[in-house]
Amino acid sequence: GENVEQHPSTLSVQEGDSAVIKCTYSDSASNYFPWYKQELGKGPQLIIDIRSNVGEKKDQRIAVTLNKTAKHFSLHITETQPEDSAVYFCAASRAALIFGKGTTLSVSS
Amino acid sequence: NAGVTQTPKFQVLKTGQSMTLQCAQDMNHNSMYWYRQDPGMGLRLIYYSASEGTTDKGEVPNGYNVSRLNKREFSLRLESAAPSQTSVYFCASSELGSSYGYTFGSGTRLTVV
Numbered sequence: 001g002e003n004v005e006q007h008p009s010t011l012s013v014q015e016g017d018s019a020v021i022k023c024t025y026s027d028s029a030s031n032y033f034p035w036y037k038q039e040l041g042k043g044p045q046l047i048i049d050i051r052s053n054v055g056e057k058k059d060q061r062i063a064v065t066l067n068k069t070a071k072h073f074s075l076h077i078t079e080t081q082p083e084d085s086a087v088y089f090c091a092a093s094r095a096a097l098i099f100g101k102g103t104t105l106s107v108s109s
Numbered sequence: 110n111a112g113v114t115q116t117p118k119f120q121v122l123k124t125g126q127s128m129t130l131q132c133a134q135d136m137n138h139n140s141m142y143w144y145r146q147d148p149g150m151g152l153r154l155i156y157y158s159a160s161e162g163t164t165d166k167g168e169v170p171n172g173y174n175v176s177r178l179n180k181r182e183f184s185l186r187l188e189s190a191a192p193s194q195t196s197v198y199f200c201a202s203s204e205l206g207s208s209y210g211y212t213f214g215s216g217t218r219l220t221v222v
Binding site for chain 2: 001006009031032034036042043044045046049051089093095096097098099100101102
């Protein structure tokens with residue numbers, strides 16, 4: 001089955017800096033790669049996703065890149081703000097989403 | 110408000126007791142999922158239902174059963190609760206299977222003592 005590895009587990013940045021979270025997956029048949037943000041006490045919320053036929057996707061300060069050959073994808077957040085502080089999860093999909101273990105992002109002002 | 114509704118929000122069980130976690134969605138989604146979330150472990154898939162009438166095991170199905178009651182509802186049952194099942198349980202739904210973004214419920218925090 002699918003296995004998703006996510007790094008780093010914790011990430012601390014200063015407000016205005018960029019943050020990068022990386023994930024690798026094992027199942028070459030996976031074709032959908034979403035990223036979720038989870039705030040304390042809430043369910044995860046989709047922030048951006050990418051499909052296997054696309055190499056990069058951007059939405060304002062958030063971008064995701066996908067390298068299917070290497071089976072890895074990354075989340076890039078630019079100009080970070082304190083409200084970006086949360087736990088971020090990557091996931092890969094074949095029959096159902098399999099999630100990475102999460103990255104706790106802390107943005108200090 | 111449209112979305113995924115989970116009940117109850119909190120529950121404490123004694124070891125050996127049984128209970129059913131309820132999940133309902135009003136977005137006319139075909140697929141529904143149950144995950145558990147433990148510190149440092151991320152979200153792990155318990156069971157899923159790709160469409161009404163079908164269910165499949167996920168990564169950690171042992172100790173659980175599910176029922177897709179109709180298109181809207183997908184329940185998770187613990188027949189004999191164990192302390193290892195202490196966790197936060199999330200239900201999710203998606204429009205056409207795993208290639209679309211999931212909408213998650215707000216979770217059920219379960220403690221087994």
